[in-house]
Amino acid sequence: MKKSAQAVIIGGGIIGCAAAYYLAKEIDDVILIEKKCIAGESSGANYGMVWQQTRQDGYDLAAARRSLEIYPQLCREVFDLDIEYEEKGGMTLFFTDLQAEAAKGYVEYKNSLGVPVRLLSGKETRSLEPALSSRVTGSLFCAEEAQLNPFYTTLAFARAAQKEGATIYQGVEVLSINLDRGAVCSISTSEGKIFTNHVINAAGSWAGTVGAMVGLKVPVFPHRLQSLVTEQIPKLLTRTIQGSRIARTSEEAAKTFQYAYDTTGGNRPCINQQPPAECIIESSLFYAKPTVNGNIVLGTACDFAGYNRETSYEALAVIAHMAKMIIPRLKDVNIIRSWANFDPWTADGIPIVGETGVKGFFIAAGHGTGMSHAPATGEALAGLITGSAAAIPLGEANINRFTGYREEC
Amino acid sequence: MAEDLVIIGSGPAGLAAAVEAARAGVKVTVVDENASPGGQLFKQIHKFFGSEEHQAGIRGIDIGYRLLEECHLAKVKVMLNTAAWGIFHSSGNATTVAIKNKNDSLCSLDTKVVLLATGARENPLAFPGWTLPGVMGAGAAQTLINLHRIRPGNRVLMIGSGNVGLIVSYQLKQAGADIAAVIDIKPEIGGWGVHAAKLTRTGIPILCSHKIIEVRGLDKVEEAHVARVDREAKSIPGSEKLFKVDTVCIAVGLSPMAELAWSGGCRFAYLPELGGHVPVHNRSMETTRNNIYIAGDISGIEEASTAMEEGKIAGISIARSLGLLKNECAEELIRNKEKNLSALRGGPMGKTRKLAKEKLIRLFNIC
Ligand SMILES: Cc1cc2nc3c(=O)[nH]c(=O)nc-3n(C[C@H](O)[C@H](O)[C@H](O)COP(=O)(O)OP(=O)(O)OC[C@H]3O[C@@H](n4cnc5c(N)ncnc54)[C@H](O)[C@@H]3O)c2cc1C
Ligand SMILES: Cc1cc2nc3c(=O)[nH]c(=O)nc-3n(C[C@H](O)[C@H](O)[C@H](O)COP(=O)(O)OP(=O)(O)OC[C@H]3O[C@@H](n4cnc5c(N)ncnc54)[C@H](O)[C@@H]3O)c2cc1C
Numbered sequence: 102m103k104k105s106a107q108a109v110i111i112g113g114g115i116i117g118c119a120a121a122y123y124l125a126k127e128i129d130d131v132i133l134i135e136k137k138c139i140a141g142e143s144s145g146a147n148y149g150m151v152w153q154q155t156r157q158d159g160y161d162l163a164a165a166r167r168s169l170e171i172y173p174q175l176c177r178e179v180f181d182l183d184i185e186y187e188e189k190g191g192m193t194l195f196f197t198d199l200q201a202e203a204a205k206g207y208v209e210y211k212n213s214l215g216v217p218v219r220l221l222s223g224k225e226t227r228s229l230e231p232a233l234s235s236r237v238t239g240s241l242f243c244a245e246e247a248q249l250n251p252f253y254t255t256l257a258f259a260r261a262a263q264k265e266g267a268t269i270y271q272g273v274e275v276l277s278i279n280l281d282r283g284a285v286c287s288i289s290t291s292e293g294k295i296f297t298n299h300v301i302n303a304a305g306s307w308a309g310t311v312g313a314m315v316g317l318k319v320p321v322f323p324h325r326l327q328s329l330v331t332e333q334i335p336k337l338l339t340r341t342i343q344g345s346r347i348a349r350t351s352e353e354a355a356k357t358f359q360y361a362y363d364t365t366g367g368n369r370p371c372i373n374q375q376p377p378a379e380c381i382i383e384s385s386l387f388y389a390k391p392t393v394n395g396n397i398v399l400g401t402a403c404d405f406a407g408y409n410r411e412t413s414y415e416a417l418a419v420i421a422h423m424a425k426m427i428i429p430r431l432k433d434v435n436i437i438r439s440w441a442n443f444d445p446w447t448a449d450g451i452p453i454v455g456e457t458g459v460k461g462f463f464i465a466a467g468h469g470t471g472m473s474h475a476p477a478t479g480e481a482l483a484g485l486i487t488g489s490a491a492a493i494p495l496g497e498a499n500i501n502r503f504t505g506y507r508e509e510c
Numbered sequence: 511m512a513e514d515l516v517i518i519g520s521g522p523a524g525l526a527a528a529v530e531a532a533r534a535g536v537k538v539t540v541v542d543e544n545a546s547p548g549g550q551l552f553k554q555i556h557k558f559f560g561s562e563e564h565q566a567g568i569r570g571i572d573i574g575y576r577l578l579e580e581c582h583l584a585k586v587k588v589m590l591n592t593a594a595w596g597i598f599h600s601s602g603n604a605t606t607v608a609i610k611n612k613n614d615s616l617c618s619l620d621t622k623v624v625l626l627a628t629g630a631r632e633n634p635l636a637f638p639g640w641t642l643p644g645v646m647g648a649g650a651a652q653t654l655i656n657l658h659r660i661r662p663g664n665r666v667l668m669i670g671s672g673n674v675g676l677i678v679s680y681q682l683k684q685a686g687a688d689i690a691a692v693i694d695i696k697p698e699i700g701g702w703g704v705h706a707a708k709l710t711r712t713g714i715p716i717l718c719s720h721k722i723i724e725v726r727g728l729d730k731v732e733e734a735h736v737a738r739v740d741r742e743a744k745s746i747p748g749s750e751k752l753f754k755v756d757t758v759c760i761a762v763g764l765s766p767m768a769e770l771a772w773s774g775g776c777r778f779a780y781l782p783e784l785g786g787h788v789p790v791h792n793r794s795m796e797t798t799r800n801n802i803y804i805a806g807d808i809s810g811i812e813e814a815s816t817a818m819e820e821g822k823i824a825g826i827s828i829a830r831s832l833g834l835l836k837n838e839c840a841e842e843l844i845r846n847k848e849k850n851l852s853a854l855r856g857g858p859m860g861k862t863r864k865l866a867k868e869k870l871i872r873l874f875n876i877c
Contacts, residue, residue, distance in 0.1 A: 411775065414598045414606045418616045432614075439596070439773075 102292050103268060106132040108299035108486065109288055111275045111311055113137075114144035115251070115471045117303035118258035119479030122179075124301075125265035127487045132297075133259070133267060134290060136274035140255035143305050144471065146328070146442030148390040148398055149251040150341050151473045152191045154211060154218045154243040155360045160497040161451050162214060165470070167477035167493050169245060175476060180257035181264075184249050185393045189340035191246035194226065194237045194427065196347045199354035201239045207358045208241065218243040232337045234429050240342075241358075248341045248390065251472055258475070278314040278462070285315070285461030299486060301463045306408075306443040308453070308466030315459045318506050321467040322376045323408055323443035326401045327416040329424075332435045333395035337428065344387030344427050360386075365449045372505040374448040376405040382416050387423040397431070399424045403444075412441045444469055454478055454498040455485065457506075464500055513539050513621035515828055516607045518594045518770065521549020522814040523806025523821035524627030525577040530825030532584035535834045539619065540586060541609060543593035548574040549629055551814060553649075553656045556677055558814065570814060577818075597624060597774035597802065605774075605801055623801045623828050626771055627821060630764035630785065630807035635669060638724040644731030648678040648761035655685040663757030667734045668692040669722055672700035675761030680708050682759075690753040693720040693736055695743055721745060722758070731756050766808045774802050779873050783866035784810030792874045793844070794827035795820060803828060810870065812855075812863060819851045 107128045110117045113135025125131040135141070151169055156162040176186050195201060204220050211218045219242050226240040227233050259269055274291045278300055287296045302319065304311040312319030348354040365374070382402040390398040402416035417439055424431045447453060447467040452474065454465045465482050468474050477493055484491045500506050515531055517524045520542035532538045546552065554570020581588065591612035598606040600620060607619045632647035639645070644663060648670070654660045666687050668679045671694035679689050692709065697719050699706050706716060723735040723745060738749035764785055771789040772778070776797040778787045788810050789797045796803050805824040806817035823844050830840040855864035 411599065412596070412773075414596060414600070414608045414618050417596065418608070418618075421616060436595075 102270060102273070102290075103130075103132060103295060104293075105296040106130045106268075107297065108132070108301065109134060109295055109297045110301045110303050111288075112303035112305055112307075112466075113139045113255075113259065113269065113271065114142055114303065114305050115140070115255045115258065115475040116144075116305070116465050116468055116478055117301070118255050118262060119475040120301055120303055120465055120482050121262035121267045121269070121479075122258050122265060123479040123483035124486065125262045125267035127483055127489070129266060131262070131267040132295060133262065133269045134273050134275055135269070135271045138271045139259045139269070140252050143442050143444060144255045145252050146440060147251050147444075147472060148341060148388050148400065149249045149254070149472055150191060150388075150390070150470075151247040151249060152243070152470070153216050153246060153473070154191060154193065154241060155343070156470070156473070157450060158214055159451075160493070160495070162216070163493045164474045164477040164481075166215075167480070168473055168475065169247065171476040171480070172247065172249070175257075179261050181260055182253055182257050184254040184257050186247055186249045186254075188245070188247045190242055190244040191343070192226070192230065192340060193241040193343045193345055193358075194233065195240065195345045195357060196236055196238055197349060197354065198238060199351055200345065200348050200357045203348075203351075203354040203357055204239065204241060216243065217245055230338060230340070230342065232428050232430055233342075234427055236426065249472065250393065254472065254475075258479075275311065275314070278311075280315060280459065283460060285459065298461045299463065300461060301465055301482065303465045305466055305468070305471075306445045308445065308464065312464070315462050317457060317459060317462070317500075318372050318503075319453065319464060319466065319500065320370070320372055320374060320447060320503055320506070321453065322405065322446045324376065324403055324446035324469075325406045325409065325441050326403050326444050327412050327420065327439065327441045328398055328400040329417060329420050329436045329439045331397045331399070331431065332437050334397070334434055336391070336395070337430060338389060338391040338397065341388065341390040342427075344423060346384050346386065360450070370448040370503050372503045376446060382419055385419070387420070387427060389424065389428060396437070397434075399431075405446075408443070410441050410443070412439050416441075445471070449502075452478070452498055453500045454482065455495045455500065457500055513537060513619055514832055515539070515623045515625060516541065516619050516621040517625045517627055518607065519549060519627035519629055519806070519808075520544075520547035520588060521627060521629050521806060521817065522551055522573065522577065523629075523808075523817035523824075524549070524625065525581055526818040526821030527625050527627060527805055527825035527828070528586040529577065529580045529584050530822045531829050532581070532586045534826070534829035536825075536829050536832055538586045539589060539621075540581070541589045541592040541594055541607075541619075543591070545591055547578060547588055547590065550649075551577075553652045554814070555656050555681065573814065594770060597770050599775075603801065622832065623803065624774075625803040625805060625824050625828065626768075626808055627804070627806045627817075628767045628770060628808050630811055631767050632760065633763045633765055635722070635760045635762050637722050639726055639731075642725055642727050642731050643729070644727070644756055645725060645758045645760070648674050648759040651757070651759050652678045652681060655681060661685050661687055663731075663755070664688060665690055665755045666757040666759055667722075667736070667753050667755045668759045668761060670694060670700070670761035670763070671706070671716055671718070672761060672763065673702055673705060674764075675759075676701040676705035676709060678759065678761060679714065680705065683712060683714065687757070689714045690734075690755050691715045691717050691736075693717045693722065695719070695721045695739060723750065725758055731758055734758050764807065764811045766811065768808050771797060771802065771804060771808070775799050776802060779870055781810070781866045781870060783862050784870070788870060790870055790873045792871060793848075794831075795824035796827065798874065801831075810863065810867060816851060816854050819847045819854065823847045
């Protein structure tokens, strides 16, 4: 293993691999260290939606829109494998008239932010996706959204990074980070020590563990999501759909389009803010993603269960039930696999990206929608480290928005 | 907590376990996806092979009736048309078995212990034309003739000369079909001499060192092309033969049906002698996950007779773990069954399996 590097990235998910690519373009000697394998965690377990309609105003939306801009170019000029990037638009379904009412205001608000989302009636929705049940009373449709294959995309970034000269070690775990007078000077791994002055914590749901290596509290928690995948079947869906929570009262309806589990109530999030305790499996959003191979990936049921990656009966039954309700023809389709993985979670639903109080220690973690953010995140982070101009401002995503993040941990 | 023991699969392993456990006082529910219980047994209209004191000479179907009768007497609950699709660890020490019942709705059974006795599936074999109607597993053909009384075709090519290939060929012949040939890629017949002799006596050719090249037909099987192979299993040019057949049966081995054990988090080992990936288990037939037991073909492809002995060991061990059988008493019973197993695993073919099974148990203790 190499003994030194200009920068070491911890984590071979989509965020780490994108960061490695953009950094390697600018500087020599970039090393990425991954304890399992590339895309072995969240980045290989997700639905590959690159969406903007669900993103919050500010950094979150800017990163998603910038990524939607960059991906096509990456596909044309950089990636040496087909990441199955398809701009088919994204669709959020709803099921009651109250939700249709609430959607009107939401569309206006989103349009004012520049998100070209449209309100479709039930009939219009079914003309785009005929397999949807008549219980769907309408949808929000945004044509400028895409889907991709998450494995291939993460791998494509990793390969592009290697082409630019980055070195990737898989099956190697970072065990500690050593400081010299408050600044990063080296890391110790399961395979030896590497001297470096720049470390990027791209450890996804494990960002807290890595943060603690330099004495920082990084409030990212593993949010468990579960999925089912069907056998290959003749085409049933054209694009990835999201089903909202069914809302029967106007208060519920008003919350239909709140996506992040924002537990801050609009306040500055606190470093010790824990994920909500209650079980939220039943009220989870529904997703159905048609893959290029003809399988349909179905999800989700979310809860917080630490790092327990077992699936649960309740969750899988809820997903199967929602799938049957929303796409009745799935009733007789076989399920071939199921899995659980972790979506990195933060209290305000915004990732943590940027420098920290520890010199040379950067964070790019806590992405609830890393597929939609990765190119923009990698680009901005590389800019920050090399001192070039930023395409999107990172300020809002800095860890210092959490009060007390430098407390002892 | 509703159940003591849920057994998935009502083949010889599942039923034998149910009887032993229920007799010791365990509350047992057996689920099976089929409309009738018995697993493979009710298709086995032939007299069983195996050693004498182990019901050799009795027909599989009769062993099935006997087991069902015993289950009935021991008050075992059997749920048919019920497929199990998942095993989950629920709170405490309980296990949740997810099932789909006959109305197609999802539900679950909470239980203290689960026994997986799901049997095996037939290995597929891919060749040009293998998706044409008329190409099927030998087990499927056997189910059609012996359970449903439907002859799948009139002229059959059988691929594979193991016991399944030989027995099913004979039974197809009894059902009125012509067997064009039994072919095998290996240089010698895979199954028992008695079964092979029965076939050759009726004039059915068994062609060793032959493989299937292609099956052709417009919208169903019309002809099968086979060729002789050399030592590297490559076809020898000029040796091609054409059989006019309407059915091609595939009997190229079985693989343990162990998905539920995967999903339950059991550790596996790869032992080709036992059919591939099998869950590691100990002497009590318990897997590396507490309270998940296995027995029968899922723990290695063998026979109905060994499946039943393993099932009994599992049933006894489970009764002991639930406090319903004293340890000494259980030990004695188990030792007895182990002796039977050892006898059943005699002969050159049995020996390979015996060694593999011993390895599987040794692996249990290595983490
Ligand atoms: C079911 C599901 C569906 C999703 N759908 C979407 C979607 O449609 N669109 C979207 O944009 N997002 C989606 N997401 C979110 C997306 O998957 C994540 O935002 C993204 O994968 C996070 O990437 P990451 O690189 O930060 O984390 P990860 O992919 O988890 O990578 C972190 C890596 O760090 C490694 N690591 C940790 N500690 C160490 C250490 N000490 N040393 C070395 N390596 C270490 C881990 O092994 C891991 O590989 C979904 C998530 C889930 C679970
Ligand atoms: C053609 C042929 C001839 C044979 N001849 C002999 C012989 O002469 N002598 C001999 O000893 N052996 C013989 N065998 C082998 C013997 O039949 C098997 O070894 C034995 O049946 C294995 O028993 P089992 O209980 O493990 O599995 P099975 O008998 O296969 O029973 C498993 C049961 O579980 C059910 N099941 C599986 N998964 C699920 C699920 N998820 N949910 C609900 N139900 C499920 C299946 O439908 C099936 O009913 C023969 C086999 C074949 C195919």
